Amino acid sequence: MEIDNDAIGKRIREEREKLGLSREEFAEIIGLSDYYIGQLERGERQMSMPTLIKVANCLHVSLDYLVLGRLSxxxxxxxxxxxxxxxxxxxxxxxxxxxxxxxxxxxxxxxxKLIKTILPYMR
Structure with a gap:
C-alpha cells in the first residue's frame, strides 16, 4: 500500500481547522515550524512516526483516520x-x-470553544 501524503495533509488541515487553530498555533503546540506544517498539509512532506503520533494526539484523531481516512x-x-x-x-x-x-x-x-481551546494541549 502506498501512503497518500496529499490525503493525509488534507485531513490534518481539516482537523486543525475544526479545532480553530491557525497553522502557527498548531505548529507551536506540537513543536514544529509552521512552514513544515504547511508542507505536510500540502502533501509535500512525509512525517516520521514520532511526528505522526504528535499530530494525531494533538488533533485527537486516530492514526487509522490520519493515515487511511477511516475511523476506528x-x-x-x-x-x-x-x-x-x-x-x-x-x-x-x-x-x-x-x-x-x-x-x-x-x-x-x-x-x-473552551474544549476546542484546551483539547490540543491534552495527552
Missing part, C-alpha cells in the same frame, strides 16, 4: 444512553451529557 471505534465512544446503541457506554460521558442538557445554547457554544 473506541470503547469510550459517545452514544445516546436512551438508545443503548453501544454496550461500552462510559458513565463519565453520560454525566457530561446530562450536565450539557441543562445549558442554554449560548452556554453550549462557550463550552465548545
Amino acid at each position: 471505534f473506541d470503547a469510550a465512544y459517545i452514544c445516546d444512553p436512551n438508545n443503548n446503541t453501544y454496550e461500552t457506554w462510559d458513565e463519565g460521558f453520560y454525566e457530561i451529557n446530562n450536565l450539557l442538557k441543562k445549558c442554554s445554547p449560548h452556554e453550549i457554544e462557550l463550552f465548545k
Whole structure:
C-alpha cells in the first residue's frame, strides 16, 4: 500500500481547522515550524512516526483516520444512553451529557470553544 501524503495533509488541515487553530498555533503546540506544517498539509512532506503520533494526539484523531481516512471505534465512544446503541457506554460521558442538557445554547457554544481551546494541549 502506498501512503497518500496529499490525503493525509488534507485531513490534518481539516482537523486543525475544526479545532480553530491557525497553522502557527498548531505548529507551536506540537513543536514544529509552521512552514513544515504547511508542507505536510500540502502533501509535500512525509512525517516520521514520532511526528505522526504528535499530530494525531494533538488533533485527537486516530492514526487509522490520519493515515487511511477511516475511523476506528473506541470503547469510550459517545452514544445516546436512551438508545443503548453501544454496550461500552462510559458513565463519565453520560454525566457530561446530562450536565450539557441543562445549558442554554449560548452556554453550549462557550463550552465548545473552551474544549476546542484546551483539547490540543491534552495527552
